Amino acid sequence: MSSSFLQIDHVSKFFPNPSGEGQVCVFTDVTIKIEKGEFVTVIGHSGCGKSTLLNMIAGLDAPSEGGILLSGREIAGPGLDRMVVFQNFSLMPWMTVFENIRLAVRAAYPDWSKEQIAAHVRKYIELVGLKGAEDKRPTALSGGMKQRVGLARAFSIEPKVLLLDEPFAQIDALTRGVIQEELIQMWNSTRNTVFMVTHDVDEAILLSDRILLMTNGPSARIGEIVDVDIPRPRSRELSGPACQARGPDKRSRAASAGGSNSDGRSILSVLRTTSLLSRETFVATPPEEEPMGETKSRDVIKARRRDKKVTIAQVAKVVGKNPTFVAAALNGTHRLTKEEAQKVGKLLGLDKATMESLSKFPVRSDFPNTTDPFKYRLLEIIGVYGDALRDMANEMFGDGIMSAIDFTLDMEKVTGSQGEARCKITLNGKWLEYKTF
Numbered sequence: 001m002s003s004s005f006l007q008i009d010h011v012s013k014f015f016p017n018p019s020g021e022g023q024v025c026v027f028t029d030v031t032i033k034i035e036k037g038e039f040v041t042v043i044g045h046s047g048c049g050k051s052t053l054l055n056m057i058a059g060l061d062a063p064s065e066g067g068i069l070l071s072g073r074e075i076a077g078p079g080l081d082r083m084v085v086f087q088n089f090s091l092m093p094w095m096t097v098f099e100n101i102r103l104a105v106r107a108a109y110p111d112w113s114k115e116q117i118a119a120h121v122r123k124y125i126e127l128v129g130l131k132g133a134e135d136k137r138p139t140a141l142s143g144g145m146k147q148r149v150g151l152a153r154a155f156s157i158e159p160k161v162l163l164l165d166e167p168f169a170q171i172d173a174l175t176r177g178v179i180q181e182e183l184i185q186m187w188n189s190t191r192n193t194v195f196m197v198t199h200d201v202d203e204a205i206l207l208s209d210r211i212l213l214m215t216n217g218p219s220a221r222i223g224e225i226v227d228v229d230i231p232r233p234r235s236r237e238l239s240g241p242a243c244q245a246r247g248p249d250k251r252s253r254a255a256s257a258g259g260s261n262s263d264g265r266s267i268l269s270v271l272r273t274t275s276l277l278s279r280e281t282f283v284a285t286p287p288e289e290e291p292m293g294e295t296k297s298r299d300v301i302k303a304r305r306r307d308k309k310v311t312i313a314q315v316a317k318v319v320g321k322n323p324t325f326v327a328a329a330l331n332g333t334h335r336l337t338k339e340e341a342q343k344v345g346k347l348l349g350l351d352k353a354t355m356e357s358l359s360k361f362p363v364r365s366d367f368p369n370t371t372d373p374f375k376y377r378l379l380e381i382i383g384v385y386g387d388a389l390r391d392m393a394n395e396m397f398g399d400g401i402m403s404a405i406d407f408t409l410d411m412e413k414v415t416g417s418q419g420e421a422r423c424k425i426t427l428n429g430k431w432l433e434y435k436t437f
């Protein structure tokens with residue numbers, strides 16, 4: 001099998017049924033190959049699993065079946081090679097525009113000088129038209145401005161893959177058009193691979209090379225794939241003559257939809273009238289066996305680290321690896337190499353089986369429950385900006401905060417004295433203000 005840049009291979013996702021019995025299949029057997037530099041959009045009705053799929057590419061969630069390869073390597077956790085622009089902006093509320101972008105740049109280019117970093121950040125601030133707003137904090141920004149910061153932050157580190165989850169859904173139509181243009185301009189100069197989720201057919205046609213249409217959930221599938229051959233630069237009217245839809249049997253569909261396939265409007269009508277967004281019969285699938293042994297290993301590892309009073313920073317040092325990944329590996333959501341696992345095993349005095357579990361594929365059941373919006377908000381920040389968060393946490397809380405990298409699993413939602421929502425990092429009893437979840 002020829003290998004593509006980003007390969008989603010027979011991926012299915014099951015979640016526990018809300019009734020408590022069995023599992024619900026969100027989508028099944030999704031196979032997509034995406035080439036380097038491609039701009040791919042996913043369209044589907046609410047709940048069909050678009051965000052779930054995007055989160056899997058981000059490494060924030062794991063497939064129940066199948067796997068995802070990026071440059072031939074299985075995605076086993078988040079990383080700076082994939083940047084996410086979340087629908088809900090996910091900016092650090094206590095940081096300015098400049099600082100929010102710098103956070104990512106610093107993490108991605110640790111060897112750069114302060115001046116180099118600042119120049120790079122300013123370049124992207126200008127690209128998204130935020131010059132003059134550098135020192136504003138997110139509360140002083142409009143939705144469109146916040147989204148621009150998110151885009152600048154994502155583009156600024158030039159990731160292998162940009163993951164955009166309905167980036168324009170919360171923005172008014174006028175501003176949306178402007179930011180879409182900015183996105184096109186940035187993409188033109190970087191030609192990152194983009195995987196974008198949207199509800200908006202026009203947006204998909206305007207931006208993408210290929211559109212994947214998902215059927216309704218549960219048990220959603222990729223119903224059709226439409227190639228968009230409109231030459232770039234494209235106009236929003238899409239009235240140019242050179243528009244063609246080329247997917248399997250797209251020509252006949254275009255014809256039956258009542259238009260010729262040589263103008264943009266026919267594609268719109270094909271996409272809008274297509275029956276693939278109709279409901280499919282739901283077939284319950286038996287729950288997967290959880291690898292219980294691995295879960296137990298994690299408990300052993302955590303207990304051993306506690307008993308020996310070894311911090312994650314110390315483990316990371318011995319392994320020679322980023323602490324965020326080490327923390328994730330000890331929690332079972334990231335895979336170490338055999339050599340790294342051996343080093344950890346030696347340091348913590350683990351038995352052979354427990355040590356080997358560190359270099360196995362992550363324990364699926366350990367992925368946090370993403371329906372809990374509170375946990376998810378922190379998870380996405382920590383997961384995607386892990387490196388950056390470490391720097392920030394060190395700055396905010398001083399030395400020793402590395403052990404708090406575990407805090408994804410140890411937090412609670414509390415109402416502050418002024419009625420605002422806060423998240424409590426129980427590990428060290430310090431407060432991290434996070435008001436916008």
Ligand SMILES: Nc1ncnc2c1ncn2[C@@H]1O[C@H](COP(=O)(O)OP(=O)(O)OP(=O)(O)O)[C@@H](O)[C@H]1O
Binds near residue numbers: 015026048051372
């Ligand atoms: N952690 C979870 N546990 C249980 N069910 C979940 C979990 N995460 C998502 N789901 C369910 O999976 C389905 C797909 O969710 P997802 O958020 O991926 O949909 P979506 O296509 O992005 O929808 P929207 O367009 O509304 O954003 C939904 O029915 C959702 O309730």
Ligand SMILES: [Mg+2]
Binds near residue numbers: 050051052
């Ligand atoms: Mg979604």
